[in-house]
Amino acid sequence: MLYEELMMDSGMLTKFRLFKRITQLNQPDIPITRVSDKLSLNYQQTFIIVNEINNDLAKIMPKHPSILKKAGKIDSTQLLVTIDEYRYFLLKKSVPFQFILYFINHDYPSIDDFCERNYVSRSTVSRKMLPLKAHVKQYNLRFTYTEANLTGDERSVRVALFDALWLGTRGTVWPFKEIAIEDAEKLAMAFSEYFPLSRTYLGAKELTYFAAIFLCRTRKKFFVPYDFRYDFLMQDNPYYDFERLNKELGPVHALPAKHSKGESSFIFFLAHYAPFYTLEDDPSLYQTIHDFSTRPNLVYELVQEFLAYAKVNIFKKEPEILDKSMIIGNLLNIAFTFFVLRQPFPNLQNLVELPRKKKKADEQLETRIQSFFDEKSKEKEYRFIYTIKNPLVKAFKGVLLPVYAKPKHSEHLTVGVAFEHNFLLVRRIYQFLTDLGFIDAAPYQEALNDQYDLVISSSLLPRKKYPDLPLYFWDLSYGEEELTDLYRTLQQLFEKKNIIQE
Incomplete structure (x- = not known):
């Protein structure tokens, strides 16, 4: 269940979803019918809710301009309140x-x-x-x-x-x-x-x-x-x-x-409870691999046995992929946390990721990982796996899926990604950008502001500090329509960057 669904009642949730949709469209003349269809509301219901949102904006910012226009239209370019600010207001x-x-x-x-x-x-x-x-x-x-x-x-x-x-x-x-x-x-x-x-x-x-x-x-x-x-x-x-x-x-x-x-x-x-590692040259990643590999423990043995299995049964054509420090470190963190807690534990991505239909690659990978842990949980020293097998399998899959389904790509646009720091949370946006074939994406760094064609951020804090930063707001609870809007923006930037100037 998404975060807002846990925290908001139905009326509040409808208002938030409508505001979010208006924010994402970012157009001066959006017909109310366009947003009402998206949320399965009739025109009158949507009009009433937009009026409530308009009043809320004035409470948050007394001089906020109206987003309502004549002829049943909305001007979302007038929005001065961010989605984070409106969520908190609600x-x-x-x-x-x-x-x-x-x-x-x-x-x-x-x-x-x-x-x-x-x-x-x-x-x-x-x-x-x-x-x-x-x-x-x-x-x-x-x-x-x-x-x-x-x-x-x-x-x-x-x-x-x-x-x-x-x-x-x-x-x-x-x-x-x-x-x-x-x-x-x-x-x-x-x-x-x-x-x-x-x-x-x-x-x-x-x-x-x-x-x-x-x-x-x-x-x-x-x-x-x-x-x-x-x-x-x-x-x-x-x-x-x-x-x-x-x-x-x-x-x-x-x-x-x-x-x-x-x-x-x-x-x-x-420091180890989540697959935090997103940079190969992270000193704490090197330290993690060193400590786990030099001290006798079940966690390192389990990960090594899994990697050996995966090289033969999952990544047979390119087993060297599994030698990457980032993959090993993230798998060690996941295995360590389940080894210690031996029960499911809270994680951010479950509160912000919309459920999606499984793709073939996703299902194939999960099945093969499941087979490994089904067998491993029968062994005496690994019996603790039995009660946490499903979340453990999904966590391992989350780390491996980006490289399992990785296509060839070229580097064209330089994109910074400013998301909450969790590999499972950012992996899907990185996978989406990689699949496009013309994106070079990496974690956002303020020192590289002049080099970015676009910064995709789940917060508008960077824009407040750097008003000229080419920032694209990306709510973590996104759907397929939002992916289309992001693709359109990236495609336009790509064409503009590569056009021959006369």
């Missing part, structure tokens, strides 16, 4: 989103206090929380109300909170009332060397959110214990500095030794 009236903000920002949160502050009944809260409750249940998490909270494995709790708050704000506001952004930035910077996120534009902002959630939870005395399954990686390993955390927290907020060890290990675990 979420300020969303019970699930406000409930999360409430318990993360208050010292003694309770359902009665939340209801009083937000003028809602307990039954309304319970009803509107149902989709989100069902979503977190798959990760063995649950919301409590006597003491308002999200409970379960604290590692999964924090990742789930990050997903909820990051996707609701996309860095446009700071949602942490009790945590100074400077404190979060300082903590994030102190551990940045462990995180590939820190080396990309939006990734650095994501890391600051993770740091803020870390500070929120530890100051409320919710701690992560040390997990013995980390031992092979972190024990007696000078790379993982267990003294650093208390040095950064300072004497006022320093943690007792027991909690300091657990929380430090969580930070190091967080």
